[in-house]
Amino acid sequence: MVDRYLAILASGILLGGIYALIALGLTVILGVVRIMNLAQGAAVMLAMYLAFWLFKIFEIHPYVSAPLIILVSFFLGVFIQRFIVQPIPGAIMDMVLIATLGFSIFLENLALFLWGADYRTVHTAINNMIFRIGPINVSYPRLVAFIVSILSALVLYILMKRTMIGKALRAVAQDREAAELMGIDSKRMYIYAVGVGTALAGLAGVILIPMYYAFPSVGGYFMLAAVVVIFLGGLGNMIGCILGGFIIGILEVFSGYFLTTALKETIYFSAFILILLIKPTGILGLGKGSERIGT
Amino acid sequence: MSGKTVWAIVGVLFLGGIPLFVHNPYFLHVFILIFLYGAISGAWNIIAGYAGQFSLGHAAFFGIGAYTSTLLFLKLGVTPWLGMVAGGLLSALVSVLIFYPCFKLKGIFFALATLAFGEVIMQVSIYWRGLTRGSLGLMIPFRPSFYNMMFESKLGYYYITLIFLLGIIFLSYSIENSKMGFYLKAIKDDEDAAEAMAIDTAKCKLAALLISSFLTSVGGSLYAQYITLIEPEVAFSLFGISIQIAIMSIIGGIGTFLGPAFGAFVLVPLGEFIRDLLGGKTPGIHAMIYGIMVILIVILLPKGIMRWISDLVQKRPKGVPAKG
Amino acid sequence: MILEVEKLNKYFGGLRAVNDISFQVAPGEIVGLIGPNGAGKTTLFNLLSGFMEPTSGRILFNQEDISRLKSPHKIIRKRMGRTFQIPKPIRSATVLQNVMIGAFARTNDKQEAQDQASKILEFLKLADLRDTLAESLPLPFLKRLEIARTLATQPIFMMLDEVMAGLNETEIQELISILRECNQRGVTLFIVEHIMAAIMQISQRIIVINFGEKIAEGTPEEIMNNEKVIESYLGEDFSLA
Numbered sequence: 001m002v003d004r005y006l007a008i009l010a011s012g013i014l015l016g017g018i019y020a021l022i023a024l025g026l027t028v029i030l031g032v033v034r035i036m037n038l039a040q041g042a043a044v045m046l047a048m049y050l051a052f053w054l055f056k057i058f059e060i061h062p063y064v065s066a067p068l069i070i071l072v073s074f075f076l077g078v079f080i081q082r083f084i085v086q087p088i089p090g091a092i093m094d095m096v097l098i099a100t101l102g103f104s105i106f107l108e109n110l111a112l113f114l115w116g117a118d119y120r121t122v123h124t125a126i127n128n129m130i131f132r133i134g135p136i137n138v139s140y141p142r143l144v145a146f147i148v149s150i151l152s153a154l155v156l157y158i159l160m161k162r163t164m165i166g167k168a169l170r171a172v173a174q175d176r177e178a179a180e181l182m183g184i185d186s187k188r189m190y191i192y193a194v195g196v197g198t199a200l201a202g203l204a205g206v207i208l209i210p211m212y213y214a215f216p217s218v219g220g221y222f223m224l225a226a227v228v229v230i231f232l233g234g235l236g237n238m239i240g241c242i243l244g245g246f247i248i249g250i251l252e253v254f255s256g257y258f259l260t261t262a263l264k265e266t267i268y269f270s271a272f273i274l275i276l277l278i279k280p281t282g283i284l285g286l287g288k289g290s291e292r293i294g295t
Numbered sequence: 296m297s298g299k300t301v302w303a304i305v306g307v308l309f310l311g312g313i314p315l316f317v318h319n320p321y322f323l324h325v326f327i328l329i330f331l332y333g334a335i336s337g338a339w340n341i342i343a344g345y346a347g348q349f350s351l352g353h354a355a356f357f358g359i360g361a362y363t364s365t366l367l368f369l370k371l372g373v374t375p376w377l378g379m380v381a382g383g384l385l386s387a388l389v390s391v392l393i394f395y396p397c398f399k400l401k402g403i404f405f406a407l408a409t410l411a412f413g414e415v416i417m418q419v420s421i422y423w424r425g426l427t428r429g430s431l432g433l434m435i436p437f438r439p440s441f442y443n444m445m446f447e448s449k450l451g452y453y454y455i456t457l458i459f460l461l462g463i464i465f466l467s468y469s470i471e472n473s474k475m476g477f478y479l480k481a482i483k484d485d486e487d488a489a490e491a492m493a494i495d496t497a498k499c500k501l502a503a504l505l506i507s508s509f510l511t512s513v514g515g516s517l518y519a520q521y522i523t524l525i526e527p528e529v530a531f532s533l534f535g536i537s538i539q540i541a542i543m544s545i546i547g548g549i550g551t552f553l554g555p556a557f558g559a560f561v562l563v564p565l566g567e568f569i570r571d572l573l574g575g576k577t578p579g580i581h582a583m584i585y586g587i588m589v590i591l592i593v594i595l596l597p598k599g600i601m602r603w604i605s606d607l608v609q610k611r612p613k614g615v616p617a618k619g
Numbered sequence: 620m621i622l623e624v625e626k627l628n629k630y631f632g633g634l635r636a637v638n639d640i641s642f643q644v645a646p647g648e649i650v651g652l653i654g655p656n657g658a659g660k661t662t663l664f665n666l667l668s669g670f671m672e673p674t675s676g677r678i679l680f681n682q683e684d685i686s687r688l689k690s691p692h693k694i695i696r697k698r699m700g701r702t703f704q705i706p707k708p709i710r711s712a713t714v715l716q717n718v719m720i721g722a723f724a725r726t727n728d729k730q731e732a733q734d735q736a737s738k739i740l741e742f743l744k745l746a747d748l749r750d751t752l753a754e755s756l757p758l759p760f761l762k763r764l765e766i767a768r769t770l771a772t773q774p775i776f777m778m779l780d781e782v783m784a785g786l787n788e789t790e791i792q793e794l795i796s797i798l799r800e801c802n803q804r805g806v807t808l809f810i811v812e813h814i815m816a817a818i819m820q821i822s823q824r825i826i827v828i829n830f831g832e833k834i835a836e837g838t839p840e841e842i843m844n845n846e847k848v849i850e851s852y853l854g855e856d857f858s859l860a
Contacts, residue, residue, distance in 0.1 A: 106586030
């Protein structure tokens with residue numbers, strides 16, 4: 001009996017890791033550029049397709065093509081910031097939301113046009129490998145997903161705190177004008193930030209494809225989940241983001257198991273609503289102005 | 296007679312007269328959609344544009360309206376004319392119980408909370424198969440009569456939706472120029488300052504919400520009567536309704552009484568035209584172009600179409616005193 | 620007494636922002652409130668006007684206990700007015716429209732609100748700017764606009780939060796004469812100010828607070844010679860302009 005619960009828990013944690021990864025990307029963008037990139041889900045979707053096609057045509061396993069895909073995703077983010085967000089006069093929040101939304105509609109339908117609505121996934125030998133951790137069976141792709149999520153979060157953390165670029169990004173996040181006075185090109189920093197954000201989404205896509213299906217609207221689904229996660233964890237709060245991801249993942253898997261899967265979204269939406277009404281700054285929210293990157 | 300009134304009369308006569316010249320049912324269909332979307336975008340504008348509360352869950356009211364009037368008609372034979380009022384009242388009730396408590400959340404928190412509620416309500420309606428037949432949807436048997444709010448030709452629907460749109464435009468105009476409009480503007484800009492002006496911000500926001508949800512619901516009822524088939528994924532759709540009306544209002548010019556209608560006049564034909572041109576053969580292209588158009592409009596006309604037009608008309612550079 | 624404050628306290632967690640403050644204001648007075656930065660002046664305003672709830676203590680406005688009223692608009696309705704330290708106009712509305720919003724507190728008729736607002740604009744010498752958008756106004760005019768729309772609500776008691784900051788000598792004198800005129804028309808004034816010369820000039824009585832506590836109260840002359848007051852300002856950069 002306990003075994004079953006543990007298995008479900010493990011499943012939730014692994015799913016949560018992925019949500020956390022996508023949400024981390026959103027957090028970086030939100031924290032530095034102060035915009036909500038509604039095309040994040042589409043970035044995940046494109047990465048999944050790219051990994052699929054590289055596998056199908058060239059037989060390159062997603063884990064191998066990962067660096068390339070991450071790079072491409074990075075440049076997608078660069079494109080978004082430079083050619084879609086930056087040109088908007090005044091960077092009015094509503095307009096940025098609509099523009100990135102428009103772009104995600106474009107990307108989703110581009111995928112539909114190019115590749116049709118069929119579900120695609122990558123079948124490799126690795127998919128079916130199973131590890132045994134204690135009393136539970138964990139499938140290899142899911143384990144990889146989890147480890148990669150944690151590692152990425154660590155790498156991101158180190159990037160933000162220790163490297164020059166990271167410090168520059170944080171400087172711009174805290175006070176754009178002051179950063180400019182110190183010679184930091186804030187426009188370029190914004191572009192990097194969005195690039196990093198979408199690169200994370202790309203990474204999420206890569207580790208998803210071996211165990212999940214790619215289809216044009218898969219992006220929207222993850223987008224919604226990721227947004228719920230960042231609010232749960234507190235806007236701009238990286239650790240909260242990860243915790244939030246796990247909570248949502250666990251919540252979803254548990255409610256999918258005990259209630260019907262039809263209502264699983266309802267459950268975590270409801271939880272989200274409750275949190276917003278009780279503690280709007282998220283679980284680890286630091287109160288007003290907690291839109292600071294890093295903790 | 297002021298210039299504005301002249302324009303208004305011309306506009307009404309023009310729109311009312313279109314069916315005299317245009318007989319193609321497809322074009323009339325597009326107009327009906329324009330009017331319907333323009334109307335519910337206008338309803339959204341009342342709470343979002345005037346009061347500054349960006350709800351992304353308005354599909355909930357649309358769907359409640361559609362299902363209430365339809366169920367009352369199918370099961371009890373109640374005329375949709377009354378059914379839509381019932382739906383409106385139910386939506387207003389839901390808005391008070393569910394959306395109103397969210398008002399204490401600011402900005403994007405409010406938007407996401409309402410989005411979540413909209414989604415929950417959709418899931419519930421899918422799940423409550425006993426009442427709604429879930430994803431199978433409900434069909435209204437086509438028996439044209441005034442009582443049934445169903446018509447042989449498109450003209451009946453044309454004029455009903457047109458009157459609905461004009462009504463909302465007129466209502467928005469009245470609100471904008473009334474004490475309530477001033478108060479909502481104050482609340483939108485800074486709630487503390489509004490309170491310091493003796494404005495009961497809670498009461499004002501509630502009033503705007505009630506009006507907005509009621510009208511959106513009526514739109515849903517009209518839609519149900521026109522299409523005669525409703526499904527939860529469509530009637531409660533986040534992208535199809537909630538986000539659509541937000542995009543139309545914002546692009547047309549949020550917070551103006553004509554903005555949402557303008558947005559509908561631009562985006563609905565765009566969507567339909569592109570889909571007609573390309574949709575059948577190659578799936579996805581029309582939406583792709585739709586997405587690009589949205590981006591272009593946002594970049595080129597960030598203040599919305601209405602503001603752009605009024606700036607052009609008044610040749611107003613920044614800093615120069617405005618004419619009221 | 621138009622305002623009676625009895626042992627007012629406000630804690631933020633462990634921090635005591637307002638500590639056991641008591642004072643009274645008689646109708647028709649002009650009372651000044653001074654104190655170093657962070658002394659608690661704006662917090663006091665927020666408590667009196669209902670933007671914050673006191674931790675303990677009583678506030679009587681016109682002999683009515685308003686201590687537990689949660690919504691500021693209810694208090695403002697009782698004819699209390701307040702301005703904000705950083706002006707909060709409705710940026711996308713014109714000067715006239717801004718003042719009309721205040722006027723609507725006393726009438727439901729748009730024309731009447733407009734007439735009232737116009738009169739107040741005349742009074743505050745803002746009439747030329749009536750059709751200018753508030754967002755394009757420089758600070759001194761924004762401050763006057765704050766006063767104008769607060770006046771439009773026809774308060775009998777008005778709290779002004781640093782309305783003279785950023786004004787030059789002429790503008791200050793203009794404002795002082797406007798405020799005196801308001802007072803003569805029956806408005807009790809409670810003014811927070813950093814500009815010493817101005818507040819000494821206009822106030823009949825001054826209350827001094829520091830670290831959330833009342834440390835002195837008296838006429839301007841008494842306050843200027845009060846040792847505790849001078850001490851609390853030592854090292855503080857206060858303007859004698």
